[in-house]
Amino acid sequence: MAASIVMPAMTAAQAVEDLEIDLLLEGVFQFSGYDFRGYQREPLRQKLHGLMQADGMPTVSALQDRVLHDTAAFESLLRVLSGQPAPLFDNPGHFRALRDSLGPWLRSCPSPKIWIADCLSSEEACSLAILLKEENLYDRTRIFATVSNESLLEEASGGCFPLDRMPEYEENYRRSGGQSSLASYCIESEGKALFIPELRRNITWAHYNLTTDASFNEFELIICRRRLGDFGVALRRRALQLFHESLPLFGMLSVDTTADLSATPFDSRYKPVCAEQGLYRRMV
Template structure:
């Protein structure tokens, strides 16, 4: 049959799996309202394999059956398809660049607003809040941390860091350019550390879907570095247009990589750092 059809068994299996993935993503959208259909297919496939291995499933179709009929599996799938949680100051070089951006782009605004779109867990947001405090900007800056997944939001709002992990967090903090005492930004509750209340009060947590929702405010800084790599070309263009519509003139956009040649809005931005994904909107 393979010889007659012109396809090898491997090609036929890959085509079948591709159809299974399409059906699963369509089921997620129709049943639960989460639209991953325009995400990069290889990124989706890697995450599906991870969940399938964990649950001992051989095919994507068997996963779809569990998602539709077994309580808890849909939540597990949505979590694995969402942005992976980040650790506090887990990317010191990016944090150093962000410190420079905060100092240069927010001081002129009376009440600056920052949008962390599809944030990578509470600790990414907390890292930003700490840097704002060190730049003396926290009392007048609002952080909007958004995610499409309600579970991700709930985890972030109730997050805490085990005290055993704080030593590593302090190493990352110092490597990111932090010069203070990291403990000063936290409250200890039992065996865990939680961001201080006066810094948490500047964070607005909200459910927001980059795939379907419209612009909801004007921001002086928009950061989306962890989710964009998962987006396919069409969705990426859609999201970059959304960010353009939401960013004030002379505001800064932080994305995962440089603009592609021919990006519709690339001419409206000026690079902040060479060969990095930080841009100031100039038009």
């Protein structure tokens, strides 16, 4: 008699959980249209485990039951899977690289447009606005900040941040090459720091989904530094193709380093401007 094959306990548990995750993501997509099915599995699993632990749920199936019947739980899930908002000048090296390379390119364009894809905070958009203002480029440049999670759009576009983060942000600003004082771009309002209206007037906020939507304009610079790392291979290639279609020749692309533009077919399309900061120029 042939011996029966018994799967190791951990492997069997993993297979069951993978099925539960598939069902959860499919349920979220069918229920709301938000599509996380093509995201990298292990980072996504860790985020789900964090939610489960916080709410005392033993299985992904229990989490699925909660999020499909409880609006607050569903919003919490979307928030976790949508990523973390970027602090003000969160990567000073990135903004220094932009200061060094962006000016000459934008000055050669009659009406420059910049797209910040999956921009989850006013801090991210206003970091760029401050840079453009100090390089005398803001008045003629339009910034489009898009958010894939429509429920977070109002929060992301609010234009304020906690006052207690000002010392940290001031240091980031200084290290990024800031030419003034960060406090000159903010006012205190209801216990928070609020970006001045002048800094926000050229920023247009909109709902846009990188996983499903098509190109909607041509941009001299596209920034997507905190999302591609969550995508699986197919979604990441789709997003990079979308960005390529939305850039003119010599347009600039700023992505997180996980995007890997050295891979075919993107290796022949771009020239590194500052590869260690994920900054590239379209050449084809």
